[in-house]
Amino acid sequence: KQEVTQIPAALSVPEGENLVLNCSFTDSAIYNLQWFRQDPGKGLTSLLLIQSSQREQTSGRLNASLDKSSGRSTLYIAASQPGDSATYLCAVYNTDKLIFGTGTRLQVFP
Amino acid sequence: KAGVTQTPRYLIKTRGQQVTLSCSPISGHRSVSWYQQTPGQGLQFLFEYFSETQRNKGNFPGRFSGRQFSNSRSEMNVSTLELGDSALYLCASSSRTSESSYEQYFGPGTRLTVT
Numbered sequence: 541k542q543e544v545t546q547i548p549a550a551l552s553v554p555e556g557e558n559l560v561l562n563c564s565f566t567d568s569a570i571y572n573l574q575w576f577r578q579d580p581g582k583g584l585t586s587l588l589l590i591q592s593s594q595r596e597q598t599s600g601r602l603n604a605s606l607d608k609s610s611g612r613s614t615l616y617i618a619a620s621q622p623g624d625s626a627t628y629l630c631a632v633y634n635t636d637k638l639i640f641g642t643g644t645r646l647q648v649f650p
Numbered sequence: 651k652a653g654v655t656q657t658p659r660y661l662i663k664t665r666g667q668q669v670t671l672s673c674s675p676i677s678g679h680r681s682v683s684w685y686q687q688t689p690g691q692g693l694q695f696l697f698e699y700f701s702e703t704q705r706n707k708g709n710f711p712g713r714f715s716g717r718q719f720s721n722s723r724s725e726m727n728v729s730t731l732e733l734g735d736s737a738l739y740l741c742a743s744s745s746r747t748s749e750s751s752y753e754q755y756f757g758p759g760t761r762l763t764v765t
Contacts, residue, residue, distance in 0.1 A: 574753065574754065581738075581761070582758060583654075583656075583756045583758040584740065586753065629693070631693075633752055636705070637683065637698065637706055637708065638683070638685075638695065638742075639695070643692070
């Protein structure tokens with residue numbers, strides 16, 4: 541049974557710091573991995589999708605890597621801003637559905 | 651291109667009642683999935699519809715059901731509501747041309763409160 545874990549559960553940092561959020565999964569037979577952002581009470585915004593054949597994806601200040609063999613993904617946020625404050629979720633798609641991690645709640649203060 | 655839309659956005663129901671939630675996917679997307687989000691259980695998969703057929707189902711009781719119409723719009727229904735059904739219900743659509751390119755786009759959700 542696929543299990544997805546995210547560390548840390550919460551993070552509070554000053555503006556400008558570079559951040560690394562971690563995601564680990566137990567079954568490496570995945571089709572892809574997707575990172576999402578969720579603002580309080582809102583839906584999910586897709587940030588990056590990494591297909592199983594890829595090692596990383598980049599979008600602006602965000603970079604996500606994938607190491608299937610070790611069951612890990614990291615989301616790197618460069619030069620964090622207060623507007624980055626949200627919960628970040630990773631999810632793996634390995635048979636027929638997305639399986640989500642529990643998320644990392646990020647707060648960036650000025 | 652318009653995103654995924656869900657109606658209603660907020661709903662308050664009483665135990666024992668039933669409720670129907672609606673989701674309109676991104677134009678051209680034929681796959682619609684439903685998820686339940688609660689503070690205790692996080693995000694859990696309910697079911698997926700593709701071309702009007704339920705393709706996959708999560709581990710939820712039969713009180714949770716859904717359907718998809720020919721225009722890909724989907725509805726989910728919860729009968730005999732329980733307090734534990736209070737949650738944010740999220741709908742996601744995908745073009746699902748192949749598993750390797752599968753990417754889901756989520757709507758804003760419907761916040762259901764059962765009293």
